[in-house]
Amino acid sequence: MGRSQETFGKKEKEKKRLKKRKDKLLKKQARKDNNAKGTGFDNMISYVDEFGQIVDAPPDLTQREEIDAEDIVIGIPKKEAIYDDPIKKGRVEFYNDQKGYGFIKEELTGEKYFVHINNCNDEIGEGDKVSFELERGMKGMSCVKVTRL
Numbered sequence: 200m201g202r203s204q205e206t207f208g209k210k211e212k213e214k215k216r217l218k219k220r221k222d223k224l225l226k227k228q229a230r231k232d233n234n235a236k237g238t239g240f241d242n243m244i245s246y247v248d249e250f251g252q253i254v255d256a257p258p259d260l261t262q263r264e265e266i267d268a269e270d271i272v273i274g275i276p277k278k279e280a281i282y283d284d285p286i287k288k289g290r291v292e293f294y295n296d297q298k299g300y301g302f303i304k305e306e307l308t309g310e311k312y313f314v315h316i317n318n319c320n321d322e323i324g325e326g327d328k329v330s331f332e333l334e335r336g337m338k339g340m341s342c343v344k345v346t347r348l
Contacts, residue, residue, distance in 0.1 A: 286330050287307070287331055288305070288306050288307075288330050289331065290304055291314075291325050291327045299315060299317075301314050312340050312342050313339070313340075313342065314331070318343040319345040321347040322347070329348060331344060
């Protein structure tokens with residue numbers, strides 16, 4: 200008597216194939232049962248309420264708020280004129296005499312700005328109190344017209 204030609208691997212593959220086929224038929228049947236064909240456009244519509252939530256009910260028109268079209272501002276609102284003193288004060292946090300650059304920390308905001316020896320009116324060193332103006336440089340704001348106080 201000869202052995203059966205069906206091995207364990209073949210049996211497992213056949214089981215998986217049959218299971219896939221069965222699952223596919225179940226999914227097809229579920230789609231068929233849940234088909235919304237012919238129900239109409241009204242069942243497919245959804246609305247967004249005043250809180251941004253999606254709801255099935257249309258909005259209540261009695262709660263509607265009228266807005267005058269002239270009150271709507273299109274564009275960038277005008278900036279209020281704030282007088283900003285161009286001369287700022289600060290303290291030299293770091294300064295390298297050999298390379299000729301450093302950083303100044305502004306008193307009011309605490310921000311640090313780059314300073315180069317070419318933009319200094321006086322000799323400065325670390326810890327000196329200085330007054331300066333800001334100018335946009337290649338890598339951000341930098342100090343110009345630096346004078347020691």
